[in-house]
Amino acid sequence: MRALGATFPPDSLPYITLTSVLSQLGVEPTFMVLPLCPSCLEVFPGTTSSTSRCSRCDTPLFYSRRRLDRRTSGPETRRPAVQFPMKSIESQLRDILEVPGMEDELELWRQKPRTPGKLTDNFDGEVCKTLPAPDGSRFFENPPRHQELRIGLTLGADWFSYLRSHISPSHSSGPISFNVINFKEHLRFITISY
Template sequence: HPNWCVLCVYYLVAFLHTKHRTTFRACALILICLAFLLSSIAGNLVGDVKMPRTLTTIWSKLGIKDEFAVHPVCSGCHRIFSPDTGPKSFCPNCEEEVFGPPIEMTDLVDLLLEENVEKPPPKPQPNLVAPIQLLSEGLRGFFKRPGMVSAVNAWKDTKDDPNGDFRRIQDGEAWKTIKGPDGTSFFSGPGSEKEIRLGVSFGFDWYV
């Protein structure tokens, strides 16, 4: 951004959200207040530049994109639907509506964000959503980072503890004995020197 003052605001709000979990509405309130203050003080630091008013705009201006897709979820049986599911959809399992009524403006931030321009009516929102990233997509992004290939193979250059102590996951019995397609050790077999072999663990948080 050509205006250094506005750019500082971009980074400040992005940092507060990612580091300290500042909510979207709190970020919007910060942006509105800073825009008012910066335009009111002597010299009008922002000039004629229109300050962003939402965190979504900040992401767009900084070129930051989510690494996951937001999927509608049935609030009754928790069935997951495709992100492009229509707003009039019903769950085939329990016949619950997937989307609820449009969110109406109810608080101060909404009123401050409202401008005297004609806007399209708000869209129906899912009653429940889940951010999901496919494992294949996560691994693709992981290995795009410099040094990751060397990092995941670094354990091969570390010897087992001479006293037999378990100091890392590679010291466990499962890591050493799990078989690959050729019947040899998946992680240490002959084919492991020619390719990256990863172990993926899944955790489940059950509730009633």
């Protein structure tokens, strides 16, 4: 956090929750927090009632917590027992495209010289060369006959077995990442979901 420019008093305890870290950095979160069943790890919509129980194992999804913020009224607040922060790929792509110049960066792959038989990135592969668009043309056609931005995503998954995990001894878990292949290698954005 210090590498990002956050300053902490030398005698302070480290922040241990996402909320306290975001508060210290002065960052407004732009992702949804979904309730997760603490027993079976079923994910529920963000609109789930704070009195709901898990539909699979009947475990309460929320707990009562005494309100520590003196600016708000009420003695207790209901919070998910386990929180699952989530941001859709669509909203992440929207955030990327709001940055000035990103559409131009996403089109730079078209200017890279290509040598038949030499694979240097995804666009040299057969999938990008043959992937059909809804109109029957090639999705990654170069030069394009269309006036729309076409973005390619790759999916990567790496799973950890519960048999080897000290973090989660009864469940397997792992990250799933999406890369925007249109970017140069050093600019590729990764979105992660667990």
